[in-house]
Amino acid sequence: WADRQEVNGTATLRHCLKWMERLGWIGNFDRAASGVEAPSAGREFADSEIYKLLEALAWESARSGDEWVERTFQDVSARVVAAQQPDGYLNTRFGGPGQQPRYSDLEWGHELYCAGHLIQAAVARARTHGVDAFVAAALRLADHICDTFGPGGIERIDGHPEIEPALAELFRVTGNRRYLDQARLFVERRGTGTLNAGETGPEYFQDDVRVREADVLRGHAVRALYLASGAVDVAVEDGDHDLLSAVETQWRNTVAHRTYLTGGMGSRHEGESFGDDFELPSDRAYSETCAGVASIMLSHRLLLAEGGAQYADLIERTLFNVVATSPDASGTSFFYVNPLQRNSPGIEAMVDEPSPRAASSQRAPWFDVSCCPTNVARTVASLSGYIATKSTAGVQLQQYAACALDTVLPDGERVRLSVNTDYPWSGDIAVTVEADAGREWTLSLRVPSWARGRATLDTGMGDQPVLGATAEVSSRFRSGDVVRLSLPIEPRITLPDPRIDALRNSVAVEAGPLVLCAESVDLAPGTHLRSLSIPAGASPSREEGASRWPPCRPKIRTRHGPTVLPLPSHR
Amino acid sequence: WADRQEVNGTATLRHCLKWMERLGWIGNFDRAASGVEAPSAGREFADSEIYKLLEALAWESARSGDEWVERTFQDVSARVVAAQQPDGYLNTRFGGPGQQPRYSDLEWGHELYCAGHLIQAAVARARTHGVDAFVAAALRLADHICDTFGPGGIERIDGHPEIEPALAELFRVTGNRRYLDQARLFVERRGTGTLNAGETGPEYFQDDVRVREADVLRGHAVRALYLASGAVDVAVEDGDHDLLSAVETQWRNTVAHRTYLTGGMGSRHEGESFGDDFELPSDRAYSETCAGVASIMLSHRLLLAEGGAQYADLIERTLFNVVATSPDASGTSFFYVNPLQRNSPGIEAMVDEPSPRAASSQRAPWFDVSCCPTNVARTVASLSGYIATKSTAGVQLQQYAACALDTVLPDGERVRLSVNTDYPWSGDIAVTVEADAGREWTLSLRVPSWARGRATLDTGMGDQPVLGATAEVSSRFRSGDVVRLSLPIEPRITLPDPRIDALRNSVAVEAGPLVLCAESVDLAPGTHLRSLSIPAGASPSREEGASRWPPCRPKIRTRHGPTVLPLPSHR
Structure with missing residues (x-):
C-alpha cells in the first residue's frame, strides 16, 4: 500500500x-x-x-x-x-x-x-x-x-x-x-x-x-x-x-x-x-x-x-x-x-x-x-x-500492511508498534512493540475468514494454532517484543453459491485476500478463456518464481493445457 | 391464431x-x-x-x-x-x-x-x-x-x-x-x-x-x-x-x-x-x-x-x-x-x-x-x-394455422386452399385444394428446423418421409385433393450453446415451435423453481389430458419430485 x-x-x-x-x-x-x-x-x-x-x-x-x-x-x-x-x-x-x-x-x-x-x-x-x-x-x-x-x-x-x-x-x-x-x-x-421518482422508480x-x-x-x-x-x-x-x-x-x-x-x-x-x-x-x-x-x-x-x-x-x-x-x-x-x-x-x-x-x-x-x-x-x-482500531483494552490490527503505529489509549497509555509484512504476497505478519507498556493491554490481530482455523500465532514460544476470528495477546509488553501471525495464503478453489445462475459449474481461484484472474496473455496462443476448464478435484499450487512481482504465481492444471497462471486481477 | x-x-x-x-x-x-x-x-x-x-x-x-x-x-x-x-x-x-x-x-x-x-x-x-x-x-x-x-x-x-x-x-x-x-x-x-451520440454512444x-x-x-x-x-x-x-x-x-x-x-x-x-x-x-x-x-x-x-x-x-x-x-x-x-x-x-x-x-x-x-x-x-x-408466399411455381405455406387461402399466381392461375390444423397442439396439417387447377403447380410446405428428418407427407399414398426444409407436391390439382403434413411435436430437450455462460448446465424443454415453461403453481407447495433438476438422460413425454387446453401437457421426471408439467410460456 x-x-x-x-x-x-x-x-x-x-x-x-x-x-x-x-x-x-x-x-x-x-x-x-x-x-x-x-x-x-x-x-x-x-x-x-x-x-x-x-x-x-x-x-x-x-x-x-x-x-x-x-x-x-x-x-x-x-x-x-x-x-x-x-x-x-x-x-x-x-x-x-x-x-x-x-x-x-x-x-x-x-x-x-x-x-x-x-x-x-x-x-x-x-x-x-x-x-x-x-x-x-x-x-x-x-x-x-x-x-x-x-x-x-x-x-x-x-x-x-x-x-x-x-x-x-x-x-x-x-x-x-x-x-x-x-x-x-x-x-x-x-x-x-x-x-x-419518474421512470427510474423510487x-x-x-x-x-x-x-x-x-x-x-x-x-x-x-x-x-x-x-x-x-x-x-x-x-x-x-x-x-x-x-x-x-x-x-x-x-x-x-x-x-x-x-x-x-x-x-x-x-x-x-x-x-x-x-x-x-x-x-x-x-x-x-x-x-x-x-x-x-x-x-x-x-x-x-x-x-x-x-x-x-x-x-x-x-x-x-x-x-x-x-x-x-x-x-x-x-x-x-x-x-x-x-x-x-x-x-x-x-x-x-x-x-x-x-x-x-x-x-x-x-x-x-x-x-x-x-x-x-x-x-x-x-x-x-x-x-x-489499519487499526483501539479501545480501552488495547489495539486491534484490522488490516495488514507494513506500517508504524503510534497511538494513545483512552486512559493515556501510549502504544507504539511496527508492522513488518509483505502481505498479501506473504502470509507472515510480524508486529514489533516499540515502547515498554505501562500496564497490560491486548494486541488483537484479525484472522481473515479464509484463514480461520489454519492461522498460527507465535509470541516467542513457537507457533500456536489460532481459533476464532482474532488472535489476541494480552501482556505488559516490553519494547522489542515480537508477535508473529502466519496466515495460509496458499491458492485455493472457491465454489459459488449454487443459487447464482451465472456461476453454475464455475469456480474461483483465490490466494489470501486476492481473487485471482486468468488472463488471455498467459494462455497458449489461440486459446480462448472460455475453453478453460479444471478437472474435478484439481487444486492449485504455488510456482515459486524469480521475478520481483508477484513473488508467487499460483498455477493450476486445466483440461486444456498443462497449466495456467492466474494473476491477481489488479495487474 | x-x-x-x-x-x-x-x-x-x-x-x-x-x-x-x-x-x-x-x-x-x-x-x-x-x-x-x-x-x-x-x-x-x-x-x-x-x-x-x-x-x-x-x-x-x-x-x-x-x-x-x-x-x-x-x-x-x-x-x-x-x-x-x-x-x-x-x-x-x-x-x-x-x-x-x-x-x-x-x-x-x-x-x-x-x-x-x-x-x-x-x-x-x-x-x-x-x-x-x-x-x-x-x-x-x-x-x-x-x-x-x-x-x-x-x-x-x-x-x-x-x-x-x-x-x-x-x-x-x-x-x-x-x-x-x-x-x-x-x-x-x-x-x-x-x-x-452523447453518453449512449453511437x-x-x-x-x-x-x-x-x-x-x-x-x-x-x-x-x-x-x-x-x-x-x-x-x-x-x-x-x-x-x-x-x-x-x-x-x-x-x-x-x-x-x-x-x-x-x-x-x-x-x-x-x-x-x-x-x-x-x-x-x-x-x-x-x-x-x-x-x-x-x-x-x-x-x-x-x-x-x-x-x-x-x-x-x-x-x-x-x-x-x-x-x-x-x-x-x-x-x-x-x-x-x-x-x-x-x-x-x-x-x-x-x-x-x-x-x-x-x-x-x-x-x-x-x-x-x-x-x-x-x-x-x-x-x-x-x-x-401465412403464405407465392411465385410463378405455386404457393408456399410458411406458417400453419387453420385458414382459407384464395390467390392468383402471376400468370393468372387461381389457387384456393383450405388448411385444417390444430397446430401447435397437433403436428397434423391437412391442406385441401378447393378449385381445379388449370395447370400443374407446386404446393410447398415448410418443415420447421426442429422437425427436419422426422416429418412425413401423405398425398394419398401413405406417409412418405420428407427430406429437407420444405415438402413439395407438384400436381395439376383437383378440387378435393388433400395433402397431409405430419410434424413431430413430441416434447424434446434442447441443450444450449456451451458458450452461453448463463445457461451452463441448463436445458430447455420444447414441443413443436413452443418453448415450454415450468411454473411455480404447477410444483409441489414449497418447491422453488431453482431447485428443479433433471436426471441425465431423462426425456420428456406427453401426458394425454382431458382438458380442452392444452390438449397435451408434456411431463418430465426431475430429481426433486415425480414430475413437473411445463406449459407453454404464454399461458
Whole structure:
C-alpha cells in the first residue's frame, strides 16, 4: 500500500487536477465567483469531483507533508471559497445568472450531494490541519443547509445521499448538534416518497422504504451505501439501536446475496444498481469502483460501531479486489466498472477525451461521469485510517500492511508498534512493540475468514494454532517484543453459491485476500478463456518464481493445457 | 391464431383506444389542430402509438369488416389529419406555439420515427381500402420529409429508425421513386456520425458503422431491426445485392450469437440493446416485445427477398414465444420485457396508471412507454400476411394455422386452399385444394428446423418421409385433393450453446415451435423453481389430458419430485 499511496500522492492527484482544469470543472468556480452568466462545464455533479480531490489533497498533505500537495489544496480551496454566496450557498450549477433556481431539481441536481462532498473535504482538513478558510466555508454551507432544509423548510431530500454522513461527521468535528439533527432528518425523510421518482422508480433513490424498515440494500448502489453510512453515523451518535440494527441486517443480507466474491456491489448496468438476490453475472458485473469505496465507508462505520471481523474482512476483500484494481500501475487510468470476466476485448479508452463510463470495460484516464478517479484518490490517501482500531483494552490490527503505529489509549497509555509484512504476497505478519507498556493491554490481530482455523500465532514460544476470528495477546509488553501471525495464503478453489445462475459449474481461484484472474496473455496462443476448464478435484499450487512481482504465481492444471497462471486481477 | 385475432380486434383495440384517450395522447392532435399553446401529454413518441393503433384498425377493418373498427379508424384518423400543418408537417410535440422547433432534436425527438409509423398506417389503409384523406395526409407528410431531408436539406437522420421501411413501403404503394430515394438516403447516412451520440454512444443508434459495412446487429434492438428492415426494402427495390447481403450476414450472426431460444432479441436492459455474443442471461433477458415484432418484420422481408426456411422458422418461433406471449388471454395486459426465468415474483402492475416498462417482469395494462400493446395489435391484425408466399411455381405455406387461402399466381392461375390444423397442439396439417387447377403447380410446405428428418407427407399414398426444409407436391390439382403434413411435436430437450455462460448446465424443454415453461403453481407447495433438476438422460413425454387446453401437457421426471408439467410460456 505504501507504493500505492506514493503513486496516488504524486501521479493521481496531479492527473485529476490536470483533467479538471482542462475540462473547466475547476473554472466553474471562477465563473461562479465572477457572477458572469456562462455555461457550466461538465455534468451537474462536477463540483463534487473537485471536493473529492480536495479531500484527497487534505489527507495526503497530512500523510506526506508534500509541499505541492499543500499548496494545491490551498489554491484550489481558495477558488472554491470565492464562489460561495453571502448566505453560505455554494454550487456552480444552480442559482446563478441564467441558471435554474436553487433546489429546483432535488432528484437530479445533486446540490446537497456536492455539498456533502465539500463538507467531507472540510472534515478531512479540520482533522489534519484545523479550521481554515475552507473549513469555515463548509460551516457556513452546512448552516445554510440546516436553515433551508430544517423543520418548516424544504422538507425533502437529495436524490443522491452523501449529505447525511457528511453532516454527521461535521458534528463529530465541531460538536454542533444542529448538524447531526439535520443528518437525522435527511435519513428519516428517505423512504417517504418526497422525490418524484419518474421512470427510474423510487427504489433507485432508496425512497421506496424507510431506512429503518428496509432489510436489504437496493437501487443505485453508491446511493444506497452512502445513505447506509450516514444512517450508521446518526444511529451511533444518538444511540439509536433500532436504526443501527436495521443497517446491520441490510449489510448482512446484501453481503450474503448481492455481493461479488471481489466485494463488488451493484451488479446491474441498468441504474448502476443492486440486482435481485443471486443476480451476480461475471461478465456484466457493474461493480462500480465508487460502490467499492462506499462499501468500505459503510463497513468501516459498522466495524467501529460494533466490532466484528466480518466488517474488516469485507473492507480487505474490497480494497484489494475493487479499489486497488481500479487504477493502473501509473495511477492515471481507472476502471469505472469492474467485471469479473471479459468475453470481448472492449474498446480502447480515449487518451485526450473523457470516455463513456461503462461502454467499454477498459481502464480510461477520465470519464464523462468521472467519480471514480477522485474517489480512489481520497480513499488511498486516507488508507492509514483503516489499519487499526483501539479501545480501552488495547489495539486491534484490522488490516495488514507494513506500517508504524503510534497511538494513545483512552486512559493515556501510549502504544507504539511496527508492522513488518509483505502481505498479501506473504502470509507472515510480524508486529514489533516499540515502547515498554505501562500496564497490560491486548494486541488483537484479525484472522481473515479464509484463514480461520489454519492461522498460527507465535509470541516467542513457537507457533500456536489460532481459533476464532482474532488472535489476541494480552501482556505488559516490553519494547522489542515480537508477535508473529502466519496466515495460509496458499491458492485455493472457491465454489459459488449454487443459487447464482451465472456461476453454475464455475469456480474461483483465490490466494489470501486476492481473487485471482486468468488472463488471455498467459494462455497458449489461440486459446480462448472460455475453453478453460479444471478437472474435478484439481487444486492449485504455488510456482515459486524469480521475478520481483508477484513473488508467487499460483498455477493450476486445466483440461486444456498443462497449466495456467492466474494473476491477481489488479495487474 | 383466429381466437387471438378475435380478441385483438375487439378487446385490444378498444383497450388501446381507451388508454390513449384517457391519457390525452389522442387529445394532443386536437390541441395541435387548435393551435392553442398547451403542454403535450405523454412522451415524445406518443403520436406513434396512435399511428400504430390506426395501422391495426386498418388491417382489422379489412379482416373482419367490423363496423366499430372502421368507424374508429375514420374518427381517429380525421383528428390526426386535422393537426397537419399546411406544408405537410405533422407532429404534436414540435414546432407549435411554445414548443421546440421542428427537427431541433433529431437524436431523441422521434419526429421522423412518428412520421414513419403514420406512413405505415397509411400503407395499410391504402392496401386494404385505397386512398382516403388519411393516405393523402401521409403523402403530404412524406413529400414534406423528402423536401426537408433530401439532398441539400438537413442531411441527417432520426435517432430512431422507422422512416426507412415506411418510405420504401410507400414507394411500393404509390410507385413514386422519390420516397424510395429518400429511404435510401436515410439508410446510407446512418453510420456516418450525424447524430450527437452523447453518453449512449453511437452504437445505440446504429450510427457507429454504415449498414452495408456491419456484420451483426448491435445497439438498441428495435432501432437496429427497423433499420435493417428498411435496408432490405431499399436493397430489394434497387437490386442492391451488397446491401442485401450485408443484412443477411447481420441476421445470420445475430440469430447465431445474440438471440434467445424464444426468438427474443436484445438481452440488455441497459439501452434495451443487443449484448455481446453469447450474452443471453435468462433472468435478465430484456427481449422486448417490440423487438420481437421488429424481428418478424426483418425476417419477413428476407424471406420475401431470398426464400429460405430459416426466416420463416424464426418468424414462427418469435410469433409463438415473444409476440403471442405478450398479451394475456383477455388481450388487455401486456409483457413489455420477456425474461425466460423469474427469480422473484415481480411487482403487480398498476391497474389505473401506466406502469414502468421494465421495472417488474409482470404484464401491465399500459406503460409510460407503451410501444408494445399497439405493436402487438398491428401485428396480430395483419397476421394473415405471414401465412403464405407465392411465385410463378405455386404457393408456399410458411406458417400453419387453420385458414382459407384464395390467390392468383402471376400468370393468372387461381389457387384456393383450405388448411385444417390444430397446430401447435397437433403436428397434423391437412391442406385441401378447393378449385381445379388449370395447370400443374407446386404446393410447398415448410418443415420447421426442429422437425427436419422426422416429418412425413401423405398425398394419398401413405406417409412418405420428407427430406429437407420444405415438402413439395407438384400436381395439376383437383378440387378435393388433400395433402397431409405430419410434424413431430413430441416434447424434446434442447441443450444450449456451451458458450452461453448463463445457461451452463441448463436445458430447455420444447414441443413443436413452443418453448415450454415450468411454473411455480404447477410444483409441489414449497418447491422453488431453482431447485428443479433433471436426471441425465431423462426425456420428456406427453401426458394425454382431458382438458380442452392444452390438449397435451408434456411431463418430465426431475430429481426433486415425480414430475413437473411445463406449459407453454404464454399461458
